[in-house]
Amino acid sequence: MPAHGKTAAKLMLIVVGMFGFGFALVPLYDLLCEVTGLGGRTGGQYVIDPATHTVDKTRLVRVNFITNTNAGMPWAFWSEKGGVRVHPGQPKFVKFFVRNPTDRVMIGKAVPSVAPMRASGFFHKTECFCFEHQMLQPGETLELPMRFIVDSQLPKNIDSIHLSYTLFDVTEIAASAPVGAQASPVEADAKPIGAD
Amino acid sequence: MSDAVQDYAHEVVHEDHGPAKGLRRWLFTTNHKDIGTLYLWFSFLMLLIGGSMALVVRAELFQPGLQFVDPQFFNQMTTNHGLIMVFGAIMPAFVGLANWLLPMMLGAPDMALPRMNNLSFWILPFAFGLLISTLFMEGGGPNFGWTFYAPLSTTYAPDSVTFFIFGVHMMGASSIMGSINIIATILNMRAPGMTLMRMPLFVWTWLITAYLLLAVMPVLAGAVTMMLFDIHFGTSFFSAAGGGDPVLFQHIFWFFGHPEVYIMILPAFGIVSQIIPTFCRKPLFGYDSMVYAVASIAFLSFIVWAHHMFTVGMPLAGQLFFMYSTMLIAVPTGVKVFNWVSTMWRGSMTFETPMLFAIAFVVLFSIGGFSGLMLAITPADYQYHDTYFVVAHFHYVLVPGSLFSIIAAVYYWLPKWCGKMYDEGLGKLHFWLSFVGVNVTFFPQHFSGLAGMPRRIPDYALQFADFNMLSSIGAYVFGFSQVLFLYIVIKTIKSGEPATGRVWEAAHGLEWTLASPAPYHSFTHPPKVVLAEAHS
Ligand code: HEM
Numbered sequence: 147m148p149a150h151g152k153t154a155a156k157l158m159l160i161v162v163g164m165f166g167f168g169f170a171l172v173p174l175y176d177l178l179c180e181v182t183g184l185g186g187r188t189g190g191q192y193v194i195d196p197a198t199h200t201v202d203k204t205r206l207v208r209v210n211f212i213t214n215t216n217a218g219m220p221w222a223f224w225s226e227k228g229g230v231r232v233h234p235g236q237p238k239f240v241k242f243f244v245r246n247p248t249d250r251v252m253i254g255k256a257v258p259s260v261a262p263m264r265a266s267g268f269f270h271k272t273e274c275f276c277f278e279h280q281m282l283q284p285g286e287t288l289e290l291p292m293r294f295i296v297d298s299q300l301p302k303n304i305d306s307i308h309l310s311y312t313l314f315d316v317t318e319i320a321a322s323a324p325v326g327a328q329a330s331p332v333e334a335d336a337k338p339i340g341a342d
Numbered sequence: 343m344s345d346a347v348q349d350y351a352h353e354v355v356h357e358d359h360g361p362a363k364g365l366r367r368w369l370f371t372t373n374h375k376d377i378g379t380l381y382l383w384f385s386f387l388m389l390l391i392g393g394s395m396a397l398v399v400r401a402e403l404f405q406p407g408l409q410f411v412d413p414q415f416f417n418q419m420t421t422n423h424g425l426i427m428v429f430g431a432i433m434p435a436f437v438g439l440a441n442w443l444l445p446m447m448l449g450a451p452d453m454a455l456p457r458m459n460n461l462s463f464w465i466l467p468f469a470f471g472l473l474i475s476t477l478f479m480e481g482g483g484p485n486f487g488w489t490f491y492a493p494l495s496t497t498y499a500p501d502s503v504t505f506f507i508f509g510v511h512m513m514g515a516s517s518i519m520g521s522i523n524i525i526a527t528i529l530n531m532r533a534p535g536m537t538l539m540r541m542p543l544f545v546w547t548w549l550i551t552a553y554l555l556l557a558v559m560p561v562l563a564g565a566v567t568m569m570l571f572d573i574h575f576g577t578s579f580f581s582a583a584g585g586g587d588p589v590l591f592q593h594i595f596w597f598f599g600h601p602e603v604y605i606m607i608l609p610a611f612g613i614v615s616q617i618i619p620t621f622c623r624k625p626l627f628g629y630d631s632m633v634y635a636v637a638s639i640a641f642l643s644f645i646v647w648a649h650h651m652f653t654v655g656m657p658l659a660g661q662l663f664f665m666y667s668t669m670l671i672a673v674p675t676g677v678k679v680f681n682w683v684s685t686m687w688r689g690s691m692t693f694e695t696p697m698l699f700a701i702a703f704v705v706l707f708s709i710g711g712f713s714g715l716m717l718a719i720t721p722a723d724y725q726y727h728d729t730y731f732v733v734a735h736f737h738y739v740l741v742p743g744s745l746f747s748i749i750a751a752v753y754y755w756l757p758k759w760c761g762k763m764y765d766e767g768l769g770k771l772h773f774w775l776s777f778v779g780v781n782v783t784f785f786p787q788h789f790s791g792l793a794g795m796p797r798r799i800p801d802y803a804l805q806f807a808d809f810n811m812l813s814s815i816g817a818y819v820f821g822f823s824q825v826l827f828l829y830i831v832i833k834t835i836k837s838g839e840p841a842t843g844r845v846w847e848a849a850h851g852l853e854w855t856l857a858s859p860a861p862y863h864s865f866t867h868p869p870k871v872v873l874a875e876a877h878s
């Protein structure tokens with residue numbers, strides 16, 4: 147019997163280890179997304195380094211904007227332009243808008259994603275409404291500024307990039323005191339996943 | 343090791359010899375045969391329940407349009423059918439066979455951890471009672487598919503999802519305890535002379551399967567735990583709004599899910615490798631390569647999971663990696679099929695019912711393997727994904743694959759278990775009905791899938807009508823022929839002709855050296871094992 151007890155105890159180590167591994171997949175996956183741009187994740191706030199910053203006047207890249215609202219999110223969400231042409235390295239300012247057509251105060255949050263995935267590491271936001279929550283009064287419309295730079299190192303074969311935002315209703319999530327590592331949207335803002 | 347065996351023989355002498363009487367026998371039993379019997383009957387009940395759900399689905403799909411059930415209920419039927427068949431029918435049936443056979447094949451008196459054995463079985467009726475009871479709750483039971491992708495299973499799930507989560511936790515606990523028991527039995531309780539490379543292949547495949555279970559059931563438990571937190575405690579593991587990612591769910595699920603499908607096929611490989619040599623009257627061709635093939639399949643099963651998620655978007659390098667690694671699995675699988683066929687080559691074959699099911703396994707499982715290869719081709723999968731082609735693929739590997747192997751095993755070992763022979767004529771009738779039924783059901787699904795019919799829908803475009811009608815007819819034939827199986831088994835137990843100890847002319851393996859029916863405690867004195875008698 148003791149022989150079996152020992153075997154069972156060793157095997158339980160596998161079980162406990164693999165249970166932990168399941169949870170470890172969460173940060174591992176984030177790391178993977180950060181390294182590979184998997185899922186088109188973009189980074190957090192980008193700070194221009196004047197020492198290395200260059201503008202490539204020889205190229206023009208088209209950046210297209212897509213605005214979505216998640217199922218059940220009643221807000222209207224649109225961008226001023228469908229797309230813009232920029233030189234890699236040149237900062238660009240664009241405007242997005244949201245309107246809350248309901249009769250209650252609501253909080254929204256936009257989650258960005260870039261296609262093609264290979265471009266996501268070369269798309270930098272120096273200012274973005276997606277770093278924060280937006281709280282809108284009933285009927286209120288808000289202008290959302292956003293400033294970005296396409297990296298001058300963008301691979302030559304990419305000549306257009308799609309930036310897509312999905313707007314989520316986070317009224318409840320933001321209201322209830324969240325628990326756990328990924329729980330707090332505010333925390334997620336401060337240290338965005340896949341920050342580069 | 344021999345110490346352990348002696349300890350055991352010693353301990354058993356002090357136990358009383360016959361089973362207790364009445365209900366208490368089954369509730370408190372620690373006997374491997376009783377527990378094996380419980381597992382097998384339980385899984386048969388689940389087969390009938392899960393099967394009835396499939397028949398509801400097939401009734402609705404008999405014709406285009408909505409006729410019998412509303413789409414919400416339809417979704418609950420597909421979801422629960424999948425969950426019950428995977429976790430309630432196939433997996434417990436294999437554990438039941440392991441309970442019955444491992445001690446007899448290894449020359450041991452019983453399983454290593456008999457009390458835990460009792461617990462791991464008795465958790466199951468509660469787990470499935472809980473799962474099935476959700477169907478009667480307000481808002482209905484799980485309706486998000488057996489793969490329960492978040493956020494469908496979190497944000498948009500019916501309230502009963504919490505019970506589903508606890509049900510999965512319980513099933514997981516049961517499988518983990520079962521696996522620990524199986525590994526401890528195999529590693530510690532082999533009779534002298536039963537070296538690892540002499541073990542019957544059924545034992546080998548179960549050893550590897552048990553390790554797979556230990557590795558991935560905790561990951562599944564982790565996934566449902568994260569769901570529980572997202573639903574009730576405000577975390578956002580899988581919710582993009584809170585900084586999580588729904589795609590992460592799919593990665594975690596399939597990291598469990600792909601090894602899981604091999605958990606459902608490796609013991610089947612073992613069973614078929616026992617049966618074919620017996621009815622070919624030849625030893626198994628390529629025993630060693632069979633063992634290595636199973637081990638490599640198990641290893642590869644950990645690095646192919648994303649072939650279920652080609653369409654969620656992945657870097658090119660990832661798509662290529664998962665495509666090639668998936669295709670690589672065909673190599674060891676091919677080795678196995680080659681060895682089975684080579685065993686038959688120039689054998690003096692006879693075609694008793696277990697052999698018929700085993701041969702059908704080899705042929706039809708291979709068809710499922712080939713459709714798997716088609717699905718593994720990334721660019722092609724963009725068209726096949728989430729169509730009936732996938733449904734055809736996994737039903738070919740699971741029904742005439744895993745389920746046929748279980749039925750074959752029951753016919754093959756039933757005479758040893760109850761000491762009586764089944765009715766060969768009825769067995770053959772059962773085989774032919776099942777064989778025709780399964781092919782009429784699932785073969786047309788390849789075509790409707792290639793033509794673009796999506797899976798998990800209660801209604802469909804008119805051009806799919808003929809294929810679906812055929813599928814439904816086949817499903818009813820197959821379903822009701824399993825009632826015949828029930829009748830055959832009961833008839834055998836009640837009034838079968840007495841079976842000899844050897845049962846089959848050319849059966850090899852320690853279990854055939856015991857009397858039929860096998861004594862309540864298998865080997866109270868460890869037998870001396872010689873190679874010729876170790877395995878078939
Ligand atoms: C040569 C071996 C195999 C290959 C190459 C293979 C490949 C694949 C691929 C690529 C898919 C994903 C299709 C899609 O969703 O678009 C798939 C699905 C599936 N396979 Fe296999 N497979 C193999 C063997 C097996 C075996 C042995 C089993 C189980 C006994 C199995 C069970 C399943 C199941 C259950 C699904 C569908 C899961 C779902 O989405 O509900 N496969 N297979």
Ligand SMILES: [Cu+2]
Pocket residue numbers: 599600603646647649650
């Ligand atoms: Cu798979």
